[in-house]
Amino acid sequence: MKTSVKKLVTGISASIALMGTGSALAEIKVGIAGPMTGPVAQYGDMQFSGARMAIERINADGGVMGEQLVAVEVDDVCDPKQAVTVANRLVNDGVRFVIGHLCSSSTQPASDIYEDEGILMVTPASTSPDITERGYELVFRTIGLDSMQGPVAANYLVSLNPERVAVIHDKQQYGEGIATAVRDTLKEAGVEVAMFEGITAGDKDFSSLVTKLRDAGVDYVYYGGYHPELGLILRQARQANLDATFMGPEGVGNKDINTIAGEAAEGLLVTLPPSFDEKAENQALVSAFKEKGEDPSGPFVLTSYAAVQLVAEGIEAAGSIDPFDVAKALRAGTFSTPIGTVEYDDKGDMESFEFVVYEWHSDGSKTPVN
Amino acid sequence: MQDLLYFVQQLINGLTIGSAYALIAIGYTMVYGIIGMINFAHGEVYMIGAYTALIAITGLAAFGIAWLPLVLLVALVCAVIVSSAMGWAVERVAYRPVRGRHRLIPLISAIGMSIFLQNYVHLAQGSRNMGFPLLIEGGFRFGAADSFQTSISYMQITIFITTLVCMTALSLFISRSRTGRACRAVSQDLGMSNLLGIDTNKIIAATFVIGAALAAVAGLLLGMYYGSIDPLFGFIAGLKAFTAAVLGGIGSIPGAMLGGIILGISESMTSGYLSGEYKDVVSFGLLILILLFKPTGLLGKPEVEKI
Known part of the structure; x- marks a missing residue:
């Protein structure tokens, strides 16, 4: 049997x-x-x-x-x-x-x-x-890679002669990784990084963070993460009259940030892969x-x-x-x-990949700035 | 001076969030006070309140109605009606059929209800964040223009005032009205109240409805304050409000108010002076400490085992 x-x-x-x-x-x-x-x-x-x-x-x-x-x-x-x-x-x-x-x-x-x-x-x-x-x-x-994208963002910020920059991230692998790359490049260039802090992804209340940013007197804020949180930060920052320019990686660059942040999304800086469709x-x-x-x-x-x-x-x-x-x-x-000619190194990364800095507008469109 | 202004600003931020937590916490604490159960679907009722309000606001905007008091009133009424109906339905579907059974059974059915409602909204409204239009803008500011200014936005003031009105109304209702007295009686002894001719089914349903209505108010307020909502946002808010209710002493209405405020302030102070990363660590750490030293919460009464 x-x-x-x-x-x-x-x-x-x-x-x-x-x-x-x-x-x-x-x-x-x-x-x-x-x-x-x-x-x-x-x-x-x-x-x-x-x-x-x-x-x-x-x-x-x-x-x-x-x-x-x-x-x-x-x-x-x-x-x-x-x-x-x-x-x-x-x-x-x-x-x-x-x-x-x-x-x-x-x-x-x-x-x-x-x-x-x-x-x-x-x-x-x-x-x-x-x-x-x-x-x-x-x-x-x-x-x-973040290690390519972070420096592009940081170098652009350096070219704007910032006084004080805050770097915020969502504690996730992507957000924190890119924020760290930005912070390190900024420090190398001698820019003062007034804050380096994590938030919790999925959080909705950023009033304390915005208060802190206002108190630190930063003129630029880099955010490593995705659009749902940055959208809210932008909106709450605008309501609290925080006078600073925000920048983020490609994870924030999509039209949904406009439905959340509304007018506050105007002037946001975003690093994105170049517009291959153009x-x-x-x-x-x-x-x-x-x-x-x-x-x-x-x-x-x-x-x-x-x-x-x-x-x-x-x-x-x-x-x-x-x-x-x-x-x-x-x-x-x-x-x-x-996306152009692709060659791989031993690790499986592309030999070269370009990132471009865009200025985001409140209607969801974007214009390249460099 | 600047330090003081900063402190006051964080205090205001904390009070705003705290009073909204308190509104949601009432639902947990009332239900617990009466039937000794945690309504795990309460966070979803709050989320549905926020969605209903947003749909009402968008609908009015589509008809070209933009007069603010009317928009807010309609949104509030719609949210309260839909959420109350939802609270009533949760009681009918997930609690009444299993009342009196083993404690775990209603707990599980409530969790099931919560998952169902969350996914229902996922399907019906999509999983993306939806933005609330900016309705109440501007505010007061204090302090020199060239340094840090403390600001209170009109939105924050709206949240304080609404919470205050709701809480006063609720306290009056519980202490003065006939139904309120019946509520207190049922919470003291369900069987005895039944014998004395109180329709306990009705009172229990009323408790769910009151909690849901307050959660809907909180949903509208916090949706406008934060700026966006998604189907999962009831879960976190529910967890926080539940913490607030336990902190203040579950079953006690003033306890829920106090717990909400303490939780909100501890959150904003932690993000303000330590780091936003430790916000939840400190809030839940605080909860553990209070429960260690005062297991019934700050204003909870020690339960006497009835023999």
């Missing part, structure tokens, strides 16, 4: 395994992991729309090595715990390539799982340097997005598009769908994508 049960179990698992390989031959599953819900879901929208478009266009062009790409979309709510859960789900689904995650604090724990399970991950949005610091073989990104060579792609009624101007749309494209070209270059071979091909090659 016992042996027959065992046989049965082995038989079933063998047939499941066979079914698995059967479907893998016909198509290549690409996981897309990012926030579909939660407070930063609008960044997820950018990621999903860019990645979907890339998959659609690659499939229309005959796929990768004659096989179609199939998207497996999962929602991590930008929550580290949820990220681990969905990463495991992707593992169980037999996904071998993942585009994601978005928030650095989600990407970090998820990438441990992908590396262990032999899954190649390209994050189109996580800028924390720690992610590629661990010597992982299968982790790549199509975005710059480049002449991307116009065909931009009109494809517009035909679908989607907006390609968000900072993560074309980085996500490029991430899918890199996976596809990496597979073609390696001539194999083994993630380790693809990783080698990505490190070896030079790829031309909508």
Whole structure:
């Protein structure tokens, strides 16, 4: 009896395994992991729309090595715990390539799982340097690092001859990382950093912080974090007559900050990846997005598009769908994508990535300042 | 002088938040006082109050109505009605059917209700932050123009006054009105009140409704004060108000008021003199200390076990 049960179990698992390989031959599953819900879901929208478009266009062009790409979309709510859960789900689904995650604090724990399970991950949005610091073989990104973005912001602030600068962050991996880079660069340039302090993400009352900023007499405030908190800080600062210019990273640069901060968002400085959608060579792609009624101007749309494209070209270059071979091909090659020419260093970071300082307006538009 | 002005400013910030916490804390403390249960869906009732107010304000703006007192009144009335209905429904759905069973059962059903309401708003309104329009702007300032000025915004004054009015009305209601007397009787002895002909079901429902109405007022006020709302913001506020209620002595109405104010001031002083990072550490640390030395809270009465 016992042996027959065992046989049965082995038989079933063998047939499941066979079914698995059967479907893998016909198509290549690409996981897309990012926030579909939660407070930063609008960044997820950018990621999903860019990645979907890339998959659609690659499939229309005959796929990768004659096989179609199939998207497996999962929602991590930008929550580290949820990220681990969905990463495991992707593992169980037999996904071998993942585009994601978005928030650095989600990407970090998820990438441990992908590396262990032999899954190649390209994050189109996580800028924390720690992610590629661990010597992982299968982790790549199509975005710059805080250690590149922070100095761009800080150097711009230095060029404005500030008297006193406050640096605030949300204690999360992304926000604190970039705020630290800004503070260090400011200090090197001899600018007085009057405050370096964390707030709690999800908090709503910043009246005490604003009072403190007023008391410190700062003329510039750098905020490392996302727009829901900065929007409220801007609004409460304006109501309390704080006379200072605010600056933030790409995590604050989206139109939702205007619905929260209203008029107070005018004049906010934001470092963003350059507007890839305005480049002449991307116009065909931009009109494809517009035909679908989607907006390609968000900072993560074309980085996500490029991430899918890199996976596809990496597979073609390696001539194999083994993630380790693809990783080698990505490190070896030079790829031309909508975000420019991409070359990878040993860690999986792009050799160069540009950030531009924009001035944000209360109608949600932005103008480059440098 | 400047230090004093700074201190006063942080005090005002703390009082503002504290009085709003107190409004929400009333709901926890009244329900506990009467049926000895924690209404875990109370934070969600508050959140729904804020959403209703925002929808009312947006709706009026769409009709071109911008006369401030009217807008605020309509928003307040809508929020109070919807939240009260919600408070009543929570009692009917999650408490009444399981009243008298083991203590854990209503607790679990209330947590379920809270998750349901949170996700319902997620689905109905989306998960993004929604901005409140800036309705009450400006304020008074004190101090020399070239150094630190203490400012009280009209919004903060509105919050103080509204809280004061609500609290006075509630105290009068509890001490003077017939229903208020019945409330006190039910909280002292539910079975006996029943025998004496008090419709205890009605009184318990009324408690939920009063708590919900005050939470809706707080929802409108804090939504306008902060500037944005999201479906999760009832959770944190609920936790803070619950802390305030326990701090002041759960079951005691003056205790909830005192607890709210203490919590608000300790939060703003911590962010003002230490760092915003330690705000919650200090608030909850304070709670633990008070419970260690006075387990029933500041104004709570030691419970006599009835044998």
